[in-house]
Amino acid sequence: MACMILAESCLFAVFVAAYLFYIGKSLSGPYPQDVLDTPVAATVALLSSSLTITLAVRALRRGGRGAFALWWALTIALGAYFLLATALEWRGLIYGHHLTIWTNLFGTTYFSLVGFHAGHVTVGLLLLGLVLVLALRGAVRAADAERVEVLSWYWHFVDVVWVVVFTVVYVVGR
Numbered sequence: 001m002a003c004m005i006l007a008e009s010c011l012f013a014v015f016v017a018a019y020l021f022y023i024g025k026s027l028s029g030p031y032p033q034d035v036l037d038t039p040v041a042a043t044v045a046l047l048s049s050s051l052t053i054t055l056a057v058r059a060l061r062r063g064g065r066g067a068f069a070l071w072w073a074l075t076i077a078l079g080a081y082f083l084l085a086t087a088l089e090w091r092g093l094i095y096g097h098h099l100t101i102w103t104n105l106f107g108t109t110y111f112s113l114v115g116f117h118a119g120h121v122t123v124g125l126l127l128l129g130l131v132l133v134l135a136l137r138g139a140v141r142a143a144d145a146e147r148v149e150v151l152s153w154y155w156h157f158v159d160v161v162w163v164v165v166f167t168v169v170y171v172v173g174r
Contacts, residue, residue, distance in 0.1 A: 001150045005157050008120070012161050015116055016168050019109040023173050026104035032174045035097040042085035043166055046121075049078035050159045053128075053152045061145045069135045075155070076128050079121055086118050110169065117165050120158050127151055 023032075056071030090111075093099040101111040131148060134140050140148065 001153050015113040019113050019168055022105040022109050026106045028104050030097045030099050038170050042082045045078045046082040046162050049075045050156050053155050057149045057152050063142045072132050079125050083121050124155050124158050
């Protein structure tokens with residue numbers, strides 16, 4: 001998992017560098033300051049999911065399978081809310097402001113970077129959902145805590161990457 005996270009970090013670094021390089025170089029609009037709103041609620045939800053997944057792993061280590069499933073499901077709900085908010089943002093950008101990946105440099109770099117992150121959230125939600133199904137069937141026990149914790153590293157990685165993406169796109173890039 002550590003090697004995968006390192007490789008993924010390198011890929012995100014390329015997308016972030018491209019976004020930073022092309023800030024302000026679009027010859028035509030829409031521009032970030034005209035169309036981007038700060039996704040505060042989605043950000044709080046995603047960052048809160050790091051806490052809930054940590055509580056889930058701790059509960060599983062103590063043998064609290066019910067508490068594990070509850071915290072794990074809450075993590076999924078928070079991640080799903082974040083993904084829904086991203087989809088709604090994209091809908092507004094595409095249909096409300098006619099910004100697509102082909103519109104200008106901002107559109108290209110924005111949808112590439114935020115889309116790459118959203119793809120990682122989607123993969124994470126699928127994996128978390130699989131673990132939840134297994135947990136509800138009674139197949140996840142305290143002995144599996146170490147494996148579950150490895151998956152939680154991926155989720156923490158997704159959260160940390162969002163802090164970088166949020167800072168670059170919604171703070172520096174506006």
